[in-house]
Amino acid sequence: MLSEYFTKRFGLTKEGSDNLVKGIIYTALQNLSFMFPIGLYALLLYIWLSPLTGGEIIDPNLGIFIVLILIVLGIIFVFSWKQYHFVYNTTYGESEKRRINLGENLRKLPLSFFENRDLADLTSTIMNDCTDLEHVFSHAVPQLLGSIISLILAAIGLFIFDWRLALALLWVVPVAFVILYFTRIWIHKGGELVMGDLLECGDSMQECIESVRDLKSYNYENEYLSRLNASTKKIERSRIKAELMTASGVITGNMVLKLGIVSVILLGSYLIMNSQINIFTFLIFLIASATIYAPVENGLMFLSEIFMMDIKVERTKEIESLVIEGGLTDYSLDGYDVEFDDVNFNYDDLKDVLTDINFTAKQGEVTALVGPSGGGKSTVSKLAARFWDPVSGKVSLGGQDLSGLDSEKLLENFSIVFQDVILFNNTIMENIRVGRKDATDEEVINAARLAECDEFVEKLPEGYNTVIGENGELLSGGQRQRISIARALLKDANVILLDEATSFLDVENESKIQKALSQLIKNKTVIIIAHRMRTIANADKIVVLDDGKISEQGSPDELLANDGLFKKMVDLQNLSGEWKI
Numbered sequence: 315m316l317s318e319y320f321t322k323r324f325g326l327t328k329e330g331s332d333n334l335v336k337g338i339i340y341t342a343l344q345n346l347s348f349m350f351p352i353g354l355y356a357l358l359l360y361i362w363l364s365p366l367t368g369g370e371i372i373d374p375n376l377g378i379f380i381v382l383i384l385i386v387l388g389i390i391f392v393f394s395w396k397q398y399h400f401v402y403n404t405t406y407g408e409s410e411k412r413r414i415n416l417g418e419n420l421r422k423l424p425l426s427f428f429e430n431r432d433l434a435d436l437t438s439t440i441m442n443d444c445t446d447l448e449h450v451f452s453h454a455v456p457q458l459l460g461s462i463i464s465l466i467l468a469a470i471g472l473f474i475f476d477w478r479l480a481l482a483l484l485w486v487v488p489v490a491f492v493i494l495y496f497t498r499i500w501i502h503k504g505g506e507l508v509m510g511d512l513l514e515c516g517d518s519m520q521e522c523i524e525s526v527r528d529l530k531s532y533n534y535e536n537e538y539l540s541r542l543n544a545s546t547k548k549i550e551r552s553r554i555k556a557e558l559m560t561a562s563g564v565i566t567g568n569m570v571l572k573l574g575i576v577s578v579i580l581l582g583s584y585l586i587m588n589s590q591i592n593i594f595t596f597l598i599f600l601i602a603s604a605t606i607y608a609p610v611e612n613g614l615m616f617l618s619e620i621f622m623m624d625i626k627v628e629r630t631k632e633i634e635s636l637v638i639e640g641g642l643t644d645y646s647l648d649g650y651d652v653e654f655d656d657v658n659f660n661y662d663d664l665k666d667v668l669t670d671i672n673f674t675a676k677q678g679e680v681t682a683l684v685g686p687s688g689g690g691k692s693t694v695s696k697l698a699a700r701f702w703d704p705v706s707g708k709v710s711l712g713g714q715d716l717s718g719l720d721s722e723k724l725l726e727n728f729s730i731v732f733q734d735v736i737l738f739n740n741t742i743m744e745n746i747r748v749g750r751k752d753a754t755d756e757e758v759i760n761a762a763r764l765a766e767c768d769e770f771v772e773k774l775p776e777g778y779n780t781v782i783g784e785n786g787e788l789l790s791g792g793q794r795q796r797i798s799i800a801r802a803l804l805k806d807a808n809v810i811l812l813d814e815a816t817s818f819l820d821v822e823n824e825s826k827i828q829k830a831l832s833q834l835i836k837n838k839t840v841i842i843i844a845h846r847m848r849t850i851a852n853a854d855k856i857v858v859l860d861d862g863k864i865s866e867q868g869s870p871d872e873l874l875a876n877d878g879l880f881k882k883m884v885d886l887q888n889l890s891g892e893w894k895i
Contacts, residue, residue, distance in 0.1 A: 325631055326451075330408040334451065337400035341460025344393040345609050346467060350386045397456070405452040409444055416440050416633050422722070435513055439633060442512075443626040450623045454616035461609035468606060472599070476591060479599045482577035487610055490567035494614055497563030498621045504556030505622040511552045515545040560618045567614045575603045641720035647712025650677045650727065650808045650839045652698050657707035659693060667693050668862045671707070677808075679854035680840040684847075684880065689859040691843045695811050698841055699728050711809070729802035733814035735794045737786035742771060742797065743778040745786070749801035758804060765800035767793075810835055812842040847884050856880060 316338075320331040420436065465487065472480035522529070522542060529535045582596040657671040668690045675681035675698070683691040696702055697709050700716045709716045716724065729749070737745050746758045746767075753761075759778065762771065770793050774780040786794045802810065844850050850870070857867045858880050866878045873880040 320455075325412070325627065326408055327411060330404050330411070333400050333404035334455065337397060337404060338456045338459045338463070340393055340397035340400055341456040342463035342467070344390070344397045345460055345464035347386070347390045347393045349464075349468060349605060350389065397460075401456045402452050405448050408451065409448045412447070412630065413440055413444050416444075416630065419633055436633070438513060438516060439626075439629045443629055446626055447623060447630070450620060454619045454623070457609070458613045458616040458620065461613040464609060465606065468602075472602065475598070476595055478585065479578060479582060479591070479595070482581040483574050483599060483603055483606070485577065486570050486572075486574040490570045490610065490614060491617070493570065494563040494567045494617055497559070497566075497618075500559040500562065501556075501618055501621040502624060504552075504559040505625045507552045508549070508556045509625055511545075511549045515542075515549050518542050518545050556622075560622065564614050564618050568611055571607050571610060574607065575600075578603050641718055641724075643720045643723045645714055645719060647714055647727075649712050651675065651712060652809065652839055652841065653708075653710045654694070654697070655708045655710070657697065657704045657709060659697060659702065659704045666862055668697075668704075671864060673855075673857050673864065673867055675839055675841050675855070677839045678837050680835060680842060680850075680852070681855045681857060682850035682853040683841065683843045683857050683859060684845070684850065684883065685859035685865070686861075688861075690862045691859050692813060694857075694859065695813055695841055695843060698809075699730060699811060700724055727807055728809045728811060729805045729807040730811040731795075731798050731802050731813065735786070735791075735798040737782060737789075737794055737797060739781065739784045741776075741779045741781055742767070742774070745782065745797055746800045746804060749804035750806075753804055758800075761800045761804035762797075764803050765796045767796050767800055770796075808838055810838050810840045810842075812840070812844075814843055814845065847887050 317328065317331040317335050320326050320334055321328060326334065417440065465484075469480060469484055472483065519542065522538060526535075529538050578599050582591065582599060585591045586593065586596055652675040654671045654673050657668060658666060659668040659671075660666045671690075671694065673681070683694055685691055693702075697704060700709070700719070700721050703717050711719075711724070711727065738748070742762070743755065743758055746762055747753055749761070750757075755778075762768065762778070770789070771777055771780075780788075782788045786797070789797070842850060842853070850856065853870060855867065856870055856873055858865045858873065858878070860879055866873055866876060866880060868876070870880075874884065
């Protein structure tokens with residue numbers, strides 16, 4: 315029953331929950347074993363006090379005491395080792411599984427999810443929240459429940475010894491826990507406050523690092539850093555406030571616990587004066603009061619930590635409960651035509667971004683998407699690769715509705731070159747090999763040559779084995795884009811999406827890349843987004859998008875003859891080419 319609760323409450327696996335229950339049992343036994351020395355103290359007191367209270371003189375046997383001490387130490391060692399094994403091994407094993415499961419869930423989510431979600435928030439959940447939960451499972455939960463179990467067992471023994479003094483000693487325990495329980499709302503609010511401020515500060519720091527060049531170039535760093543400093547001060551204030559909210563319950567509970575010692579002293583003194591107990595019994599309860607409250611005090615602290623961890627548990631569960639985009643993984647395609655049929659789309663039920671989109675990008679042809687900025691070109695390309703699903707209408711590949719296909723399997727058919735290139739802190743060789751992980755070094759180098767990467771790779775200290783830094787910081791924009799094109803060449807998929815693929819290249823390198831792309835796109839379905847009219851001069855079909863609608867479509871010659879938006883764009887670009895400073 316307890317194991318099932320842990321699985322449901324904290325999202326642990328069944329094996330992890332079972333091991334945690336064992337860890338709690340051994341924690342209780344460990345706490346009890348720490349009380350065994352009290353028995354030795356009691357025995358020594360009895361030997362010492364016996365002649366003082368008129369009893370017989372007992373000659374202590376040192377050898378027996380040494381054996382008893384060794385036995386107690388052995389018991390403590392065994393229980394401590396078992397407790398460590400089941401608690402800590404389980405905690406870190408479960409933490410590993412939790413992080414992997416969160417990563418797998420995120421991997422299977424539609425790509426549109428990441429455009430709507432704060433990536434710093436996701437990183438915080440996987441790294442910081444999981445780390446904090448490790449402490450909850452390794453310390454808070456087992457120590458709290460272990461303390462309760464050991465306290466109950468110790469209380470049974472104390473009640474058997476003398477129920478009056480036991481009641482005086484233990485009445486404060488439930489009162490302390492009740493006080494803390496009623497402060498859980500404050501603790502939860504304090505945790506929410508800290509979490510919100512941490513995420514806000516994390517976003518600000520990430521933004522500062524990413525935009526440091528712009529901040530310096532406009533002499534804005536002092537103003538921005540003052541805002542960042544205010545953000546960190548805000549975290550400091552919220553943490554102090556949260557700690558005060560937590561401490562209000564914990565400290566009050568600990569103060570109440572101290573009343574138990576006072577109760578034992580007052581009641582014990584009264585009972586001794588009335589000859590209802592002897593001094594030995596009184597001293598035993600005084601010694602017990604010095605040790606029995608220690609696990610309770612820890613329990614109060616750990617219970618407050620569990621209350622605060624509710625937020626982090628909910629954040630991890632939120633990711634685990636997200637609906638994973640499903641679809642067929644085994645399907646057949648009738649060619650690789652990409653067809654848009656009465657497609658409408660908007661973001662989060664806001665104003666329509668695309669309305670009544672109808673066109674077909676045929677296999678073996680280059681279909682260019684052009685139009686003013688904000689017209690919907692990039693959105694169309696994302697729908698073509700099922701980054702999003704349309705609100706209504708249908709996008710199909712080879713006759714198959716994309717909404718019914720598994721996204722991961724679907725993307726095996728696509729090579730995509732984005733305008734914003736993402737590179738990894740690895741070698742050039744491995745960054746290109748992302749296109750096809752089983753490619754040989756020779757195949758990678760051949761793709762790089764086709765993408766005109768040789769020109770700059772040969773100048774690097776270690777050639778293709780040069781580590782290029784985070785997101786390729788050692789390379790220029792054009793060099794990074796060529797590596798992205800090399801990936802697409804290496805993958806050699808049947809559908810090619812090019813989103814401003816040559817925007818960072820000069821005219822000479824753009825001509826070279828277009829020559830390489832001409833080899834890539836043979837007998838492929840190609841959808842290209844471009845603002846330079848010379849880039850799409852040889853396109854088979856042009857779809858002109860304006861304000862989310864198709865204003866015209868056809869071959870370049872047909873659209874030039876129509877004297878519409880496309881011709882206007884061509885004329886304007888020709889005029890801009892004649893502009894001089």
